[in-house]
Amino acid sequence: MSDIPNPFAALDMFGPRLNDKPKKSKLNPLKKLFSKKLTKKLFGKKFATKTRNQLAAMEVVTPSTAIVKAKKPGLHISWASNSAEIKEAQRLRYKVFAEEMGAHLAANSDGLDIDDFDAYCDHLLIRDQETLKVVGTYRVLPPHKAQEIGRLYSDSEFDLTRLNHLRPKMVELGRSCVHADYRSGAVIMALWSGLAQYMQKHGYEIMLGCASIPMGDGGHYAASLYNSLSNEQMAPVESHAFPKLPLPLEKLNGGLQVEPPPLIKGYLKLGAKICSAPAWDPDFNTADLLTMMRLSDINPRYAKHFLGK
Numbered sequence: 001m002s003d004i005p006n007p008f009a010a011l012d013m014f015g016p017r018l019n020d021k022p023k024k025s026k027l028n029p030l031k032k033l034f035s036k037k038l039t040k041k042l043f044g045k046k047f048a049t050k051t052r053n054q055l056a057a058m059e060v061v062t063p064s065t066a067i068v069k070a071k072k073p074g075l076h077i078s079w080a081s082n083s084a085e086i087k088e089a090q091r092l093r094y095k096v097f098a099e100e101m102g103a104h105l106a107a108n109s110d111g112l113d114i115d116d117f118d119a120y121c122d123h124l125l126i127r128d129q130e131t132l133k134v135v136g137t138y139r140v141l142p143p144h145k146a147q148e149i150g151r152l153y154s155d156s157e158f159d160l161t162r163l164n165h166l167r168p169k170m171v172e173l174g175r176s177c178v179h180a181d182y183r184s185g186a187v188i189m190a191l192w193s194g195l196a197q198y199m200q201k202h203g204y205e206i207m208l209g210c211a212s213i214p215m216g217d218g219g220h221y222a223a224s225l226y227n228s229l230s231n232e233q234m235a236p237v238e239s240h241a242f243p244k245l246p247l248p249l250e251k252l253n254g255g256l257q258v259e260p261p262p263l264i265k266g267y268l269k270l271g272a273k274i275c276s277a278p279a280w281d282p283d284f285n286t287a288d289l290l291t292m293m294r295l296s297d298i299n300p301r302y303a304k305h306f307l308g309k
Contacts, residue, residue, distance in 0.1 A: 075126055075186065076129050077124075077190055079194075085125060089125060090112040090118065091111060091134075092177060093175050096177040101214075105283070120146070121139040122142065123137060124137060124139070134179075135181070135187060136179065136187040137175065137176070138195065139173070143170060152167075152172045153174050154210060154241075157210060157244060157279045157281065169206055192306060205295055206292060209290075210288035211289045211291040219252050220252050220254070224254050225260055226278050234273060234274050235275040246277055271294075271297040271298045272291050272297075276290040
């Protein structure tokens with residue numbers, strides 16, 4: 001999903017500081033944004049606990065300068081502004097997708113995940129403020145750039161005919177990943193806050209992307225997860241897309257009791273809708289669900305955290 005506005009401007013730099021209890025301030029959004037209650041609701045108890053521990057020492061310093069100092073690693077939200085920063089995102093993607101997950105990516109000597117869409121996308125970066133390394137990323141394809149390249153990445157996996165009328169106000173999110181050492185609600189929430197600001201800044205309404213489900217078990221988990229979705233979690237039929245290489249649901253055990261991955265669980269609780277049956281992506285060996293989020297559909301209990309409402 002993609003680029004975001006002002007309610008989270010104070011998050012452009014934030015990190016841990018001291019062991020003192022943070023002073024209450026309107027300039028400190030971290031307590032609300034990363035509250036244990038919110039992360040538990042969105043991602044589950046395990047992620048909430050991990051996130052809270054990671055942020056326990058964090059405090060935004062809010063005198064007149066509103067500077068943030070860090071004793072332990074903090075997080076910094078930004079957008080790539082040059083080719084070197086884009087390569088940092090591509091290097092993280094390669095590490096996660098190719099080295100960790102075993103995806104079949106185009107080989108290159110620099111250890112980068114590169115495809116035709118990167119040059120047309122905006123790249124969201126989450127940095128560890130202590131090491132300055134990129135630890136989380138999304139890439140965002142805005143409508144005018146999608147028109148320029150002539151397609152969405154999702155077009156390669158789905159027939160999007162029923163969504164064609166939405167393309168002028170729709171951004172596509174993709175290649176989301178987080179470094180293995182930073183997989184907590186904090187990094188995901190930082191990514192989402194960056195996307196929220198981007199959407200509001202540019203006046204976009206819809207985020208579209210493929211939510212990937214690992215297929216290490218051959219697809220039984222993915223089939224069961226799809227079968228467990230309620231009618232309320234599915235998009236209306238007029239917004240359905242159709243996988244070009246469908247996961248063979250009828251050949252899989254789709255009756256297992258499963259929990260969605262934290263990222264998909266968070267999407268659904270925010271108000272995202274699933275638009276398709278799962279498509280099999282052989283390069284990444286994942287089952288992909290086309291997922292759509294309208295800003296107007298964000299659950300009101302979370303809108304104030306991400307949209308300032």
